[in-house]
Amino acid sequence: MKYLLLALSVTSSVAMATQMEGFGANYYQDDSSIPNYDTSKSxxxxxxxxxxxxxxxxxxxxxxxxNYWRDC
Known part of the structure; x- marks a missing residue:
């Protein structure tokens, strides 16, 4: 019973994460009120x-x- 509960808790989080894949990109791309920020930074x-x-x-x-101690 313990192993079943453990397996269920692990697989349910993986299943939820799979369903949410790409949600952020789609959500923010559809909302035109959010400004577009350049994210290609060093x-x-x-x-x-x-x-x-x-x-x-x-x-x-x-x-x-x-260099710090040399300049002091």
């Missing part, structure tokens, strides 16, 4: 320390720490 984070901007794709935290 996923590379920038870290700003003082006047310095470090791009994490090319800098490691160790490099940032060395």
């Amino acid at each position: 996923l590379v984070p920038n870290v700003i320390i003082g006047d310095n901007v470090y791009t994490m794709e090319f800098s490691s935290l160790i490099d940032i720490a060395k």
Whole structure:
């Protein structure tokens, strides 16, 4: 009985998620009152320390720490 309840709880959430697939895209696409935002943005984070901007794709935290303590 425990396994049946566990299997039911797992499969019901999967079934609900499958039904909701694509709901957000269809819902917001049909509503013209919602402004269209550009979502193709760079996923590379920038870290700003003082006047310095470090791009994490090319800098490691160790490099940032060395430069920070050198500038102080």
